[in-house]
Amino acid sequence: MDNMAYMDSQRRNSEEYEALCKRCGKCCGLETDPCVNLKKDISGNYYCAVYESRLGRQVTVSGRIFTCVEIREVVRKGLPNGGCGYGR
Numbered sequence: 001m002d003n004m005a006y007m008d009s010q011r012r013n014s015e016e017y018e019a020l021c022k023r024c025g026k027c028c029g030l031e032t033d034p035c036v037n038l039k040k041d042i043s044g045n046y047y048c049a050v051y052e053s054r055l056g057r058q059v060t061v062s063g064r065i066f067t068c069v070e071i072r073e074v075v076r077k078g079l080p081n082g083g084c085g086y087g088r
């Protein structure tokens with residue numbers, strides 16, 4: 001595989017992985033103490049308002065400080081909920 005084909009394949013894999021997310025917001029604390037960056041769009045789906053710079057120190061609506069990590073890391077430690085798209 002040449003470099004371009006490899007980059008293309010990596011991009012497709014990343015898009016497919018992202019597409020597994022159902023945008024339920026539960027891994028961002030929706031049902032407990034949500035992150036202040038968790039927002040809802042007009043379709044009712046949740047998204048991160050600072051997605052590109054999300055990793056690292058963040059705060060919840062109640063003022064709790066926590067560290068936002070890659071979803072891969074969250075999944076490795078146990079799924080955020082039974083219906084999570086990364087459960088399969």
Ligand code: SF4
Pocket residue numbers: 020021022023024025026027028071080081083084085086
């Ligand atoms: S819990 Fe799973 S499906 Fe829901 S927003 Fe988080 S990663 Fe996506």
Ligand code: SF4
Pocket residue numbers: 027028035036037038039047048049050051054055058068069
């Ligand atoms: S910063 Fe992290 S925890 Fe907060 S909404 Fe974005 S992805 Fe979720």
